[in-house]
Amino acid sequence: MDNNYALYKTMLIIRRFEERLLAEFNAGKLVGTTHTYIGQEADAAGIFSITDPEDVVFSSHRCHGHFLAYGGDPYRLAAELMGKPTGLVGGRGGSQHIQWRNFYSNGIQGGIVPVATGMALAEKVLRTGKIALVFIGDGTLGEGTLYESLNIAALWKLPILFVLENNGYAQTTPVEKGVAGSMAGRFSAFGIPVWECNTSDVLEILSTAQEAVRHVRSEIKPGGLILHTYRFSAHSKGDDPRSQEELESIQTFDPLKLHSPRLTYEEQTRAESEAMAIVEDAFIRAGADLNPSVNITD
Amino acid sequence: MADTVLNRLNQALYSALESDDRVYLLGEDILDPYGGAFKVTRGLSTKFPERVLTTPISESAIVGMANGMALRGLRPVVEIMFGDFVTLIADQLINHAAKFRWMYNDNVRVPIVVRTPMGGRRGYGPTHSQSLEKIFLGVPGLKVIAPNTLGDPARLLEAAIADDDPVLFVEHKLLYARPLLESGQGELTEFEIQESAKAYPDFVLRIPGHAPHLTIATYGYNFELAREAALKLLMEREIFAEIVLFSQLSTFDLEPVFDSLKKTRKLLTIEEGTQSLGWGAEVFARVVEGSNDLGAYKFRRVTAHNLPIANSRILEDAILPSVSDIIQTALSLVH
Numbered sequence: 173m174d175n176n177y178a179l180y181k182t183m184l185i186i187r188r189f190e191e192r193l194l195a196e197f198n199a200g201k202l203v204g205t206t207h208t209y210i211g212q213e214a215d216a217a218g219i220f221s222i223t224d225p226e227d228v229v230f231s232s233h234r235c236h237g238h239f240l241a242y243g244g245d246p247y248r249l250a251a252e253l254m255g256k257p258t259g260l261v262g263g264r265g266g267s268q269h270i271q272w273r274n275f276y277s278n279g280i281q282g283g284i285v286p287v288a289t290g291m292a293l294a295e296k297v298l299r300t301g302k303i304a305l306v307f308i309g310d311g312t313l314g315e316g317t318l319y320e321s322l323n324i325a326a327l328w329k330l331p332i333l334f335v336l337e338n339n340g341y342a343q344t345t346p347v348e349k350g351v352a353g354s355m356a357g358r359f360s361a362f363g364i365p366v367w368e369c370n371t372s373d374v375l376e377i378l379s380t381a382q383e384a385v386r387h388v389r390s391e392i393k394p395g396g397l398i399l400h401t402y403r404f405s406a407h408s409k410g411d412d413p414r415s416q417e418e419l420e421s422i423q424t425f426d427p428l429k430l431h432s433p434r435l436t437y438e439e440q441t442r443a444e445s446e447a448m449a450i451v452e453d454a455f456i457r458a459g460a461d462l463n464p465s466v467n468i469t470d
Numbered sequence: 471m472a473d474t475v476l477n478r479l480n481q482a483l484y485s486a487l488e489s490d491d492r493v494y495l496l497g498e499d500i501l502d503p504y505g506g507a508f509k510v511t512r513g514l515s516t517k518f519p520e521r522v523l524t525t526p527i528s529e530s531a532i533v534g535m536a537n538g539m540a541l542r543g544l545r546p547v548v549e550i551m552f553g554d555f556v557t558l559i560a561d562q563l564i565n566h567a568a569k570f571r572w573m574y575n576d577n578v579r580v581p582i583v584v585r586t587p588m589g590g591r592r593g594y595g596p597t598h599s600q601s602l603e604k605i606f607l608g609v610p611g612l613k614v615i616a617p618n619t620l621g622d623p624a625r626l627l628e629a630a631i632a633d634d635d636p637v638l639f640v641e642h643k644l645l646y647a648r649p650l651l652e653s654g655q656g657e658l659t660e661f662e663i664q665e666s667a668k669a670y671p672d673f674v675l676r677i678p679g680h681a682p683h684l685t686i687a688t689y690g691y692n693f694e695l696a697r698e699a700a701l702k703l704l705m706e707r708e709i710f711a712e713i714v715l716f717s718q719l720s721t722f723d724l725e726p727v728f729d730s731l732k733k734t735r736k737l738l739t740i741e742e743g744t745q746s747l748g749w750g751a752e753v754f755a756r757v758v759e760g761s762n763d764l765g766a767y768k769f770r771r772v773t774a775h776n777l778p779i780a781n782s783r784i785l786e787d788a789i790l791p792s793v794s795d796i797i798q799t800a801l802s803l804v805h
Contacts (some may be wrong), residue, residue: 261574262575264573265574269573271575276657280565280566283565285565286535289538289651295542298542317531320526321534324525470721
């Protein structure tokens with residue numbers, strides 16, 4: 173079925189893009205840092221298969237997967253990561269500060285949430301029919317401005333979906349050491365309905381996200397979508413305190429492995445070669461682009 | 471009777487709301503009949519109930535929401551009830567509002583105005599009396615603007631709302647009740663006034679017919695003190711001060727100070743915040759950088775003492791700069 177193929181290919185493009193990115197870092201071709209989405213691909217693939225292309229998205233430090241599933245160009249993202257003028261924001265933002273069409277990201281935990289809430293207010297009063305989506309993690313639950321935003325979003329009935337991807341770790345801090353009480357309760361305390369998924373199955377995530385998005389759009393009210401997921405890669409590049417045993421055990425939640433049986437072998441092979449070609453082309457072209465000319469004035 | 475600063479600010483908000491339906495006001499307790507802690511928004515929620523939004527006590531989220539609204543085509547104006555609370559919005563101003571345009575390669579603009587009353591002399595104590603604007607003077611992408619009684623505060627606020635980039639608009643509490651000055655009249659009788667043709671103009675006040683002995687640079691409410699001191703220096707000591715009054719604190723554009731210093735070589739700055747790393751320090755640094763002859767200049771700063779601001783009126787007055795401090799410092803500079 174076409175949709176299964178498209179979802180698989182989206183997840184594969186994200187996976188191969190992030191793997192290539194880490195390889196480029198390891199080869200010393202890239203500097204700075206990055207946060208990859210390996211393991212969480214089903215969240216973005218599921219959500220963006222049911223949102224409207226005009227919806228407004230605010231993403232976080234871990235934004236590549238969201239951006240690629242949103243429909244962003246892997247070449248422009250690769251160029252941005254390499255600091256090229258052809259990058260999404262001319263090399264000024266890099267891995268966690270990108271902007272294209274109605275997609276935005278910033279590297280500040282918590283701070284992006286009120287910004288996205290204000291975007292939802294703007295779309296509501298301008299009667300565009302668009303909704304806002306903001307991506308947070310279990311780590312963001314420690315930030316106070318999140319709760320200020322939940323309160324106002326509920327009070328003012330703003331069309332925003334708070335997508336909480338709980339990957340179990342805030343950088344290196346496990347959720348047991350960082351989050352007290354109930355995640356869903358954080359939303360319901362403000363009267364915000366919550367949808368929750370404890371799976372890496374993209375179809376299950378898709379159908380749950382569909383209900384949440386339908387609520388936000390048709391009721392013009394906030395919603396919460398909690399996706400319990402697994403990050404296979406380190407927080408950024410080398411900061412992974414987890415045991416080899418734990419890393420191996422979570423491989424059973426690999427969204428690619430969960431979804432691939434729905435495709436024929438031929439389809440899987442075709443998706444693989446198409447994804448590889450897209451990622452290869454993105455990195456080769458971006459790598460060949462000229463560096464920025466330095467023209468800095470106040 | 472001339473209009474007050476408060477009325478002019480209120481009228482600017484009224485005309486902005488009336489002329490542009492993208493303009494929204496957000497703030498705590500800004501609805502009628504209360505109309506805001508300092509009454510700057512009085513009457514506005516009655517006239518524009520859909521676009522004057524009273525908020526929970528959530529300074530960070532209010533400014534964050536304004537950032538999001540601005541990114542999506544609105545022109546929000548936020549009131550932060552006391553300037554002391556800018557600490558709570560620092561992340562939104564520094565890491566969001568001031569970053570987006572440049573960080574996103576000029577793909578976006580962030581036309582927000584954050585208005586807030588700063589300053590002491592009202593007996594509000596350590597956390598409701600400070601002048602914290604200096605914290606934001608070095609933030610690229612953020613303008614800091616302060617009204618005064620000489621320029622029209624309404625024109626200044628309208629310019630800030632029309633600005634496509636973020637503005638922190640700092641209103642000293644004691645200015646609200648002050649009447650606007652009228653050129654050639656009252657306390658301005660002695661001065662000849664030159665105004666720059668900028669959106670956020672600066673002013674030079676000269677005493678005609680005399681070579682000035684010193685330059686006084688200041689902004690906001692401190693201009694009230696500077697003017698009184700300059701008149702006393704004139705009447706009691708025959709010392710002629712040239713006052714340079716800024717509406718735009720940052721980004722820094724100090725041309726009128728440089729021009730005045732060519733004549734006086736002596737610079738006194740006045741600000742109500744504490745001395746270290748303040749506005750005056752940057753003014754001096756820029757004068758020094760532009761000079762090949764350090765020995766040619768003399769500098770003094772009049773600021774608050776390096777202490778929190780006491781609640782006791784007597785202690786508060788002793789901590790904040792006074793007209794007498796300005797006169798004494800000016801004398802030490804001139805003699």
